[in-house]
Amino acid sequence: MTSHLFPSPKRFIISRTDGIGDVLLTLPLAGALKQHDPDCTIAMLGRSYTEPLVRACEHVDVVLNWDEVKNRPLKEQAEWLADYDVDTIIHVFPRKEIAAAARRARIPRRIGTSHRTYHWWTCNRLAHFSRKTSDLHESQLNLRLLEPLGFETQYPLDQIPSLYGLTTLAPLSPEFSRLIDPQRFNLILHPKSKGSAKEWGVENFARLISALPRDRFKLFITGSAAEGMVVGPTLLQPFPHVFDLTGKMELDQLIAFIAAADGLLACSTGPLHLAAALSKAAVGLYSSRRPLHPGRWAPLGVNVRVIEDGIAEPYQGRLQIPVERVINTIVSNLGI
Known part of the structure; x- marks a missing residue:
């Protein structure tokens, strides 16, 4: 009262x-x-x-x-x-x-x-x-x-x-809008987290890129310029068909690009939550350990899939989620 x-x-x-x-x-x-x-x-x-x-x-x-x-x-x-x-x-x-x-x-x-x-x-x-x-x-x-x-x-x-009320987005610049392929599933991969979450590891993202059929997926890597330097040798140089957007977008353009794309894969990061809020296919990779678990930090939206490692105790290194589970979720559960 x-x-x-x-x-x-x-x-x-x-x-x-x-x-x-x-x-x-x-x-x-x-x-x-x-x-x-x-x-x-x-x-x-x-x-x-x-x-x-x-x-x-x-x-x-x-x-x-x-x-x-x-x-x-x-x-x-x-x-x-x-x-x-x-x-x-x-x-x-x-x-x-x-x-x-x-x-x-x-x-x-x-x-x-x-x-x-x-x-x-x-x-x-x-x-x-x-x-x-x-x-x-x-x-x-x-x-x-x-x-x-x-x-x-x-x-x-x-x-x-x-x-959420995300209805007043900036228009997407033509240099980015022309990258969207209406004939394929435009999937954003956001491999890093600036230390805010337990990450899956660039090697797992590389295996995922190798497995996704090029005729069905158009792939983009997002992140900061510094993150691009880290992931480039593993995720960009060996895969010339993957588009490098690291360090190339201000936040308003990143939001607009996520809205134009079809889906996004990431650990618990801001871009993952943006994709969910914009009703995109959002696939989140999570630790089951508190307080990092999806019960607290899951993306919220109409087309969200969360994959947990199922491990409640702390452990060193990257998220222990098999690449096959992620591929199956992307290809099968999203109906692509």
Whole structure:
């Protein structure tokens, strides 16, 4: 129930300043707020890196870039936040400096998890749950932060994809759109994760490339320029029919290219979650070990397949998932 001390919340900041997948799994929170009140205003506080993703979401009205003020004094950060005249900030990804700036800006409702000690003095609305011990998906945990507002927070996983709102994508550049082959299945392989997930290994991707029939699949490798240098000798140089897109796209073009392609294969990374959110065939390779397991981090969408290693205990090296299982999933389960 809304406190009598403040009018009903109408202007929100959702603060999430980490990676692509994390920000994407927070967008349903914006969708839920719009579902509750279509006339509310939502600002998303993030980083330069993820700004194109936030701009692709129809639920976000204002994009705020923390990188613009992160090195300024606390007083100036607070003034910057105060200029947006919001009544509620939701700290989805806790950062002490942002929480302090929001308090100093006198934002009326400041929501954060009770499991961050500094939230006890920087926030005045606390959500009492632990991500570490929860069985909920990351997107469901994000929605739990609406509890202090008295809003609905119990969303089944099959309802969450409808809350993404990725409808305002940038147009795909002709240099990339002409690569899409309407006669074949355009499959993006994203072999690296920037250390955010347990990886399958470039050697397994190479075996997969060798096995997929060229007349049915057109293959692309995505990733950063640095990742391209790592995977190139194994995945690109021996396979001239595979298109190298590493380091060639800004995020807005990567999102648009995923939307134009047919499917994507990756471990637990931002591009995998993007493919799922865009209703593409998304095949995710996962460890069964907590907290990396798909129960917490699975991609959510209408055409998702998750392949787990089935090993609950920690182990060294790459994901132990047989190449044959992945090939079978791609060729058979996706109906290609």
